Amino acid sequence: MRPELLITQDGSPTLVHPHFQEAYSSRYGAWTQANALYLRLTRTHEHPSPRILEVGFGLGMNFRAALDSCLRRGVPLDYLGYEAFPVEAEVLGWVEAPLTGGAARVWAEVRAAWAAGPRPLVLEGGWGRLEVRFEDVTQAAFPREWASAIYLDPFSPAVNPEPWGLPVLRSLYAAATPGAYLATYSVAGRLRRALAAVGFEVEKVPGVGKKAWTRAWRPL
Numbered sequence: 575m576r577p578e579l580l581i582t583q584d585g586s587p588t589l590v591h592p593h594f595q596e597a598y599s600s601r602y603g604a605w606t607q608a609n610a611l612y613l614r615l616t617r618t619h620e621h622p623s624p625r626i627l628e629v630g631f632g633l634g635m636n637f638r639a640a641l642d643s644c645l646r647r648g649v650p651l652d653y654l655g656y657e658a659f660p661v662e663a664e665v666l667g668w669v670e671a672p673l674t675g676g677a678a679r680v681w682a683e684v685r686a687a688w689a690a691g692p693r694p695l696v697l698e699g700g701w702g703r704l705e706v707r708f709e710d711v712t713q714a715a716f717p718r719e720w721a722s723a724i725y726l727d728p729f730s731p732a733v734n735p736e737p738w739g740l741p742v743l744r745s746l747y748a749a750a751t752p753g754a755y756l757a758t759y760s761v762a763g764r765l766r767r768a769l770a771a772v773g774f775e776v777e778k779v780p781g782v783g784k785k786a787w788t789r790a791w792r793p794l
């Protein structure tokens with residue numbers, strides 16, 4: 575079964591996963607969510623050299639928002655994405671984002687590398703570095719005290735509970751540098767308590783098009 579294309583409310587596309595039956599990004603706006611939730615809430619948009627660890631690279635929407643921002647600001651991006659169930663390269667091509675010239679060229683390289691293999695995907699250039707590890711995060715060894723931002727973006731805890739579990743959250747805490755922010759669209763009480771239990775400071779913040787999002791940070 576192939577994913578179904580969905581045009582979100584800001585006009586940007588996403589997909590609905592055939593097994594999980596959830597959209598890869600917010601139905602209120604895939605591009606809006608990538609920018610407002612993941613890029614800005616983690617303050618990546620003002621970081622001088624962001625290092626982002628993402629749980630669920632998916633369609634690379636959040637990567638593209640970070641790339642576009644970094645290229646506009648002239649700062650290097652280091653992005654480490656984890657993805658257990660990668661989509662086919664052709665399907666990745668269905669999901670466009672409004673990128674400026676340099677970012678569009680890098681994304682074309684990502685798509686070519688995705689189609690060609692080998693895996694993990696590693697791409698480097700004057701813009702920075704992208705590595706996508708095609709691994710299940712419940713089994714992954716994250717780098718320690720590495721990330722300036724963590725994008726926690728699996729499917730929802732209701733249908734995909736494993737990546738939200740305490741063992742993964744503990745490893746994410748260890749992967750964060752002191753002061754690093756974590757952002758996620760879920761505001762489940764159990765998740766917020768689990769984030770606090772592993773050491774993060776946690777807050778619920780107003781979301782765009784939905785009631786709230788969660789932001790957490792590793793204390794200094």
Ligand SMILES: C[S@@+](CC[C@H](N)C(=O)[O-])C[C@H]1O[C@@H](n2cnc3c(N)ncnc32)[C@H](O)[C@@H]1O
Binds near residue numbers: 599709737
């Ligand atoms: C909501 S989508 C992510 C959208 C993505 N961040 C983007 O910007 O396009 C969730 C993604 O998490 C991936 N995923 C789910 N469980 C996972 C796991 N245990 N380890 C790694 N990736 C996982 C799914 O395959 C899917 O691609």
